[in-house]
Amino acid sequence: MTEALEVWTRPDRGRRQPRHSREEIAAAAIRIADTEGFDELSMRRLASELGAGTMTLYHYVRTKDELLALVHDAIMGELLVPGDLPDEWRAALTLIARRARDAIRRHPWILEVHDDPAPGPNGVRHWDQSMQAVSSLGLSVGERFELVMAVDEYVFGFCLMERANASAADAGPPGPELDGMREYVDGLIASGDYPTLAAIWDDPGLEETWTQMQRQVSDPDRFDRNLQRLLDGFEAELGRRRSRRKR
Amino acid sequence: MTEALEVWTRPDRGRRQPRHSREEIAAAAIRIADTEGFDELSMRRLASELGAGTMTLYHYVRTKDELLALVHDAIMGELLVPGDLPDEWRAALTLIARRARDAIRRHPWILEVHDDPAPGPNGVRHWDQSMQAVSSLGLSVGERFELVMAVDEYVFGFCLMERANASAADAGPPGPELDGMREYVDGLIASGDYPTLAAIWDDPGLEETWTQMQRQVSDPDRFDRNLQRLLDGFEAELGRRRSRRKR
C-alpha cells in the first residue's frame, strides 16, 4: 500500500524543467484510448502522440501500471460533481452516481484497468464528495462508508453489464442474428437442461422475449430505477432503526 | 453477435479423434490462472501444461479470446446452484448470488476477462436458474429479467470492489503503512480541497476512521446485507404495485 502510494507522493526528482507534465501525459493517453481503443494505448504510441521518445515516458512514470494509475485518477476527476451538492442525501448520491456512470460511458475502457491503483487526489475527492452527500444522516463513519461503497459498487456493476451487453444493445430491430440465436437455443433446449428457458420458449416465445430483454437492457431509466430501489432499501432500514430508537 | 456465437455452434471439423477436448483445455487454463496468476496464462504456457505444441491450441480455438470465452463458461458452470432452488424467490436469488460470489472469489482473475463473450451453455444455464428463481412472482419476462440482471450487476460490482480493496483488506492491524497514509492525507487536506475529509480528520480521527473502513471492507456479512437491501427495494415496489391493483 505504502509502495503503491508512492506514485502520488514521489517528489520531483531534479531541478531541471521537464518538457511534459503528468497531466499532459494522462490526457494524451485518454485521448488515444478514446479514439483508437484501449489496446492501442502502448508506451510507444503514447510517446509518439507526445512527440517524445518511448523511454522518455519512464522518467514520468515507473511502469505502465503507474501510467494507468494516472489515467484512472484523471477520470476520477471527470466524475466529480462541480458546484455544491444537494442537501438531501438521496438527491446528492443520485447525482454523484449519474455523473460516475456518464464518465465511465465516455471512457468505457477504464473498466479494463484492473490493477488496484492507490487512491489519487481525485479519487479521494470523490470519496470526500460521497461522504459529504450522506453527512446529514447522523451515521458513524463506518455506516456512511458502507452506503457510499454500495453506491460505487452499483455504478460499477451497472457499467460492467452495460459494456458486456453493448454489442447486443445497439442492434435495433430483431434483425437477422435472431435466426442464429433461435437455432442455438433450440439445440440447448433439446438437451432438456433448460426447463425455464423451454417454458419461456413456449409462452411468450423467442421474438417477444428477445424484444422485452432488449428493451430492458437499453432502457435509459433502468439505471435510476435500480439505484432508487437500492436507496429505498437503505432508507427503509434507517426508518426502522429510528423508530426503534424512539421506542 | 452471430459471429460471436460461432464459438459454441461451430461443428467438430473432421472425423479424426482429437487428442484433447475443449473442457480439458479450459480446465488446464483455469488451473494455470489459479495457481500462477492470470498473466501467466499464455498460449505457450497452456500448451506446455497440456504437453502439446503451442499452435495445436489453434485447432481447438480460433484466438485467445475464444479460449477465454471457454474459460468464462467453465466458471459459469461452477456458479450454478446444484439441486433444486428454494421456492421463495428471495431465498433462491440469495443462494444464486452467494454462489456466484464464491465462484468469483475462487477465480478473481475472471474479472480481467473483459471482452463480452457470447453466452455459452453454462451462461444460459445460469440465466435459466435465475429466471426460475423469480418465476413465482407473476411478472412479465422483461420484469423478471430486470430483477435478475440487477442481482448479477450487484454481484459483479461487489466482487470488483472486493478485488480492488484486496490488498488493503488483508492488512490486519493498523500497521506501519498508516504513517505513509497519514502523511499523504495531511498533504491533501492542506490544499483545502477536502472539506469532509478534514472534518472526519478532526472528529473520529485517522486511526478510528481507518479501523471502521477496514472493518466495513472486510465484513463478511456486508454482501448479504446490501443484497437484502436491494431486494427490499424490489419487494417494496412489488407490494405497492399489488395494493394499487387491488384498489
Added chain:
DNA sequence: ACGTTAGCGGTACACTGTACGTCATGTCAA
C-alpha cells in the same frame, strides 16, 4: 494395405513493456 487428410507443431513476424547506457542540454556557481 493404401491414400487422404485432419490433427500437430516448428518457425517466423510484428508487437509489447522495459533495463541499460549514452548523449546533450538546462541550470547553477564562479
Added chain:
DNA sequence: TTGACATGACGTACAGTGTACCGCTAACGT
C-alpha cells in the same frame, strides 16, 4: 560569460506475447 555536471531525453536490445503460415506424420475410411 563560462564552465561543470546533474538530469532529462532516448536509441538499442531483449525477453516475452499472439498468431499466420506451412510442412509433417499418423489415424482413419476405403
